[in-house]
Amino acid sequence: MVVLSVPAEVTVILLDIEGTTTPIAFVKDILFPYIEKNVKEYLQTHWEEEECQQDVSLLRKQAEEDAHLDGAVPIPAASGSGVDDLQQMIQAVVDNVCWQMSLDRKTTALKQLQGHMWRAAFTAGLMKAEFFADVVPAVRKWREAGMKVYIYSSGSVEAQKLLFGHSTEGDILELVDGHFDTKIGRKVESESYRKIADSIGCSTNNILFLTDVTREASAAEEADVHVAVVVRPGNAGLTDDEKTYYSLITSFSELYLPSST
Numbered sequence: 245m246v247v248l249s250v251p252a253e254v255t256v257i258l259l260d261i262e263g264t265t266t267p268i269a270f271v272k273d274i275l276f277p278y279i280e281k282n283v284k285e286y287l288q289t290h291w292e293e294e295e296c297q298q299d300v301s302l303l304r305k306q307a308e309e310d311a312h313l314d315g316a317v318p319i320p321a322a323s324g325s326g327v328d329d330l331q332q333m334i335q336a337v338v339d340n341v342c343w344q345m346s347l348d349r350k351t352t353a354l355k356q357l358q359g360h361m362w363r364a365a366f367t368a369g370l371m372k373a374e375f376f377a378d379v380v381p382a383v384r385k386w387r388e389a390g391m392k393v394y395i396y397s398s399g400s401v402e403a404q405k406l407l408f409g410h411s412t413e414g415d416i417l418e419l420v421d422g423h424f425d426t427k428i429g430r431k432v433e434s435e436s437y438r439k440i441a442d443s444i445g446c447s448t449n450n451i452l453f454l455t456d457v458t459r460e461a462s463a464a465e466e467a468d469v470h471v472a473v474v475v476r477p478g479n480a481g482l483t484d485d486e487k488t489y490y491s492l493i494t495s496f497s498e499l500y501l502p503s504s505t
C-alpha cells in the first residue's frame with residue numbers, strides 16, 4: 245500500500261466532498277437530478293417564503309453578472325402581480341438553474357438553492373449520502389490522534405450538514421469540526437485558503453487539503469497549504485504532469501500520521 249506521510253506541522257485536515265469523500269456518481273446521478281426534476285414545483289410551492297425569495301434574489305444577481313456569457317439565462321426583475329407574470333418568472337428561474345447546472349457551475353446562488361431543496365429529501369429519508377468506505381474510519385482515527393477535520397466544498401454549508409447528518413454511515417456530523425463553502429471564496433483562489441486558516445485560527449501550513457481537483461490543489465498550495473490529490477473511481481483523469489507533481493492517494497487509509505503510530 246502507498247503511504248503518504250502527513251507533515252508534522254499539520255494539525256487540520258480540510259476535506260473536499262465530491263470526488264474526495266463522496267463518489268461523483270452520487271452527486272451527478274442522485275443529488276443533481278433531484279434538483280432538475282423538482283425545481284419548478286419547489287419554486288411554485290415555496291415562492292412566497294422569505295428564504296425562497298432570498299434564493300431568487302441571489303440567482304437574479306448572479307444572472308446579471310453572467311449576462312455576458314454564452315447561453316446565459318436572465319431572470320427579470322419582479323414587476324407585475326399577475327399569474328402569468330409569476331409563472332414566467334418561475335420559468336426563468338428554472339431555466340437559469342438548469343443552465344447553470346448544465347455547466348456544473350459552483351455559484352453560491354445555485355448552491356444555496358440546491359441546499360434548501362435537498363433539505364426536504366434528506367430529512368424525509370428519501371436520500372442518504374454516500375461516503376467512500378475508507379472515509380469514516382480514517383476520520384475517526386485522525387481525530388483520535390488530535391487532528392481537527394474541516395470540510396471545504398462548493399456545496400453550501402447547509403447541504404454539507406445534510407450529507408453528513410443523513411449518510412449511509414448514519415449521522416456522522418459530529419466527526420466534523422467545521423464547514424466552509426464558497427461564501428469564504430472560490431475553491432480555485434488561494435485567498436480562500438488564507439481566510440479558512442484565519443477562521444480556524446491556524447497557519448496555512450498547518451492545513452492538509454485533500455481534493456480531487458488539481459486547480460483547487462494548486463490554489464491551496466499557493467497559499468502554503470499542504471495538498472494531496474485524491475484519485476477515486478469516476479473522478480476526472482489527471483495528466484502525466486499532474487500525476488508526477490502532486491502527492492496522490494486513492495484512499496484516506498494511505499495517509500500516515502506520525503503522531504498516531
Ligand SMILES: CSCCC(=O)C(=O)COP(=O)(O)O
Nearest residue numbers: 260261262397398399403404
Ligand atoms: C456538499 S453538496 C453536494 C455536492 C455539490 O453540490 C458540489 O458542488 C460539490 O463540490 P465539491 O467542492 O465538494 O467538489
Ligand SMILES: [Mg+2]
Nearest residue numbers: 260262263456
Ligand atoms: Mg471535489
